[in-house]
Amino acid sequence: MPEEELKFLNVVDVKKAYGSGQARQEVLRGMNFSVAKGEFCVLLGPSGSGKSTLLNIIGGIDHADSGYICIAGDRLEELNEKRLTEYRRQHLGYVFQMYNLIPNLNVKENIEVGAYLSQNSLDIDDLLHTLGLYEHRHKLPNQLSGGQQQRVSIGRAIVKNPDILLCDEPTGALDYNTSKEILKLIEEVNQKYGNTVIMVTHNEAIRLMADHVVKLRDGVVRKNETNDHKISAMDLEW
Numbered sequence: 699m700p701e702e703e704l705k706f707l708n709v710v711d712v713k714k715a716y717g718s719g720q721a722r723q724e725v726l727r728g729m730n731f732s733v734a735k736g737e738f739c740v741l742l743g744p745s746g747s748g749k750s751t752l753l754n755i756i757g758g759i760d761h762a763d764s765g766y767i768c769i770a771g772d773r774l775e776e777l778n779e780k781r782l783t784e785y786r787r788q789h790l791g792y793v794f795q796m797y798n799l800i801p802n803l804n805v806k807e808n809i810e811v812g813a814y815l816s817q818n819s820l821d822i823d824d825l826l827h828t829l830g831l832y833e834h835r836h837k838l839p840n841q842l843s844g845g846q847q848q849r850v851s852i853g854r855a856i857v858k859n860p861d862i863l864l865c866d867e868p869t870g871a872l873d874y875n876t877s878k879e880i881l882k883l884i885e886e887v888n889q890k891y892g893n894t895v896i897m898v899t900h901n902e903a904i905r906l907m908a909d910h911v912v913k914l915r916d917g918v919v920r921k922n923e924t925n926d927h928k929i930s931a932m933d934l935e936w
């Protein structure tokens with residue numbers, strides 16, 4: 699069996715087009731790569747290259763037209779609605795560029811939402827300390843800075859201790875220093891809890907902190923490299 703097939707998460711010949719006729723756009727044109735368990739993988743590519751589309755397909759939010767995602771031996775498209783919901787609930791955490799917090803719940807409650815129905819959630823107080831949010835736990839989202847709000851959304855995504863953490867431009871709305879702090883937090887989470895992380899970005903510098911870098915362009919994988927000398931998020935510069 700080829701080595702690739704032994705990996706934890708496999709993206710196999712995934713194709714996706716939007717629109718029809720003249721307006722038809724082939725966004726993913728046969729995408730192939732694999733991610734090992736516990737790996738910190740960065741998906742790089744210019745705007746419009748299909749990064750979010752791919753992440754949504756991996757997250758079971760969107761469907762591929764052909765090809766498939768295989769996670770721990772299960773093909774996503776073969777799961778019925780109920781098992782797909784279970785898969786998302788138990789195994790996936792999602793962090794978005796715009797934090798999507800619930801405005802009338804405080805920090806702690808927003809994080810607790812992520813633990814809802816999960817079987818092996820992390821200790822919330824311990825997590826609040828890791829996130830640097832313990833003192834802010836009673837505040838509402840509009841009383842927090844952007845970086846703090848993104849910390850809450852990371853907390854909400856990881857409180858159920860998902861096997862896979864998907865992050866779509868998690869620092870896209872943040873300034874330089876705050877971005878580095880958020881990257882450091884994601885790095886810490888990956889090391890402390892061992893979640894497989896797939897992070898989308900168009901910031902080339904971020905590739906240096908990853909175990910694995912996948913570059914997309916024109917709907918295909920242009921580069922697929924492992925990084926043997928990764929550096930800490932704090933040492934990144936751009």
Ligand SMILES: Nc1ncnc2c1ncn2[C@@H]1O[C@H](COP(=O)(O)OP(=O)(O)OP(=O)(O)O)[C@@H](O)[C@H]1O
Pocket residue numbers: 716717723725743744745746747748749750751752900
């Ligand atoms: N629901 C949709 N309907 C039609 N076209 C779509 C839809 N979603 C995405 N697209 C198109 O697919 C292409 C890829 O979009 P996608 O959001 O995946 O890019 P991206 O790499 O995440 O870009 P960015 O870095 O700007 O976030 C874009 O040209 C976009 O217009």
Ligand SMILES: [Mg+2]
Pocket residue numbers: 749750751866
């Ligand atoms: Mg995007």
